[in-house]
Amino acid sequence: MPRRIDDAVNEVATDMTNEFKTTLWIDTGLLRRVTTERLAGLNHAEVWIGYNRGHGFYSRFQEWGTVKQAARPIVGPTAHAYEPVLAEKMTKAVQRAARAQ
């Protein structure tokens, strides 16, 4: 059962990564690098934004705004949109795994 759930988590992480590659702030080149880390067996995946992770630091200014620039949120809305997608995939993965037992 864990492998099927792992697969569902990884699938959603990959879909999010691919979406970020087309939607992230294009005027900030440092942020366009998106990496996905999958931790097999833990039902866990992480999507990182920015080169070498550390440069994703700048994304908070885009995402949440500065004193001179309004917020231009992309990461939060994308994750928000994927919540029901993940729930549906997880439900199906658990159902398939239960039937296979």
Added chain:
Amino acid sequence: MIETTGIVEPWLWATLTEDEVLSALVAGHFSATLSPDPLPDPYLTFLMQSTRDVVGMSGDTISTDNLYIVKAVARSSSWDEVEAIFSRAHALIHRPNAVMQSGSGSLTCVREQIVQYPEIDAGVQYRHLGGIYRIRASADD
């Protein structure tokens, strides 16, 4: 979208701006999603980050699931000032296990994530401290 314009934002605005303690902390400087001009600091601002319809089996939208950023901003090299402001704001709007009436509907509001970062603009330090709140709203039938 009646839930955000008619229920969520009026509730946020009224709850935050009508509190005398909070209003004194920011000298009446509040801004919302559609505020046209930047405010002098310190100020408290909120804005819609994301919204999603919750659709029932019938295909009707039964509620909306919204994420709002609420944050205090101050020109400061420490967190003290924004912490005082945001602590008050958080106490007013983070309402687990409560349903609030607003306009022609009802809503729930809980914080899901802290937003905290410093900013340096032209050599001046600013501090941003707030949270992302999940606000579920539904209109009365």
